[in-house]
Amino acid sequence: MKRGMIVIGALIAASAPAHSESDPLLQPIAPEKAREWLTPQDPVRVFGNTYLVGFGGLNIVLIRTDDGLVLLDGGLPQGVPQVEANIRRLGLELSDVKLILSTEPHYDHSGGLAALARDTGAPVLAGERAAATLRRGRSGPDDPQVAWLPPFPPVEQVRIVGDREQIRLGDVTITALATPGHTPGSMSWTWRSCESGRCADVVFAASLNPLAAEGYRFSAPANRAETARFRQTFDKLRSLSCDILLTTHPAASQGDVKLARLQQEREPNPFLDPQACADYADTYERALVKRLAEEAGAGGP
Incomplete structure (x- = not known):
């Protein structure tokens, strides 16, 4: 076994319990935003072994391996029944999910992790800070948006993975990529997917938007190390082999537009774009530069 690689064998997963309105792990969070994010969407195969099983405004990704499924992100708690229904609509079972990977520890991406971990029996993997x-x-207080963020159901068991660590399930190897900035613990993930004799490197990227609640300054002396890491994230994404980019919020990378085109015609596949990760990084680096300029104009740190 290579150093820095986690090999996950078949796990014993619990069968999904019946959901009820009183289920503490499914209680709604941020219902106004949820109406925007949780627009119903049919499950769809993007390319090869890679599927979307989430919503119009919130991507949940599924990878199919020859030894089970990998689910990436959990969405909001109230969206979990729809995610699980979408998995079943693909002819798969919740017990087939062997791993759940987390991108960013905010309620809109992590609020459903506790319920999904319970219903599938799969462990949740995340970076140390997440x-x-x-x-x-x-x-925590190191998150630029902490003042805005409601709590979400805690995840009891989380396995920590490091930057560039590889996780293997069956015939698929997934690499963890620490991409701090939007949150200090953000993690993106990349793997290889093949279809009709063509293979592509897929990246599921965490958000890069430099959003911050009132009172937080990226330029403040206490935050300069975090801002430097944010800039390193942009460089990391630009350096990746990235044929297909999927982002936690599809509109952040025109994923909603690409999906609409894919649903009309699969060839040429609109998600195949080797410039997508670089464009994504460039867009939000400009947003960070603008934010820093605004902070300077408002009187500096």
């Missing part, structure tokens, strides 16, 4: 947030169900 793992602490997932376990307590609340962001």
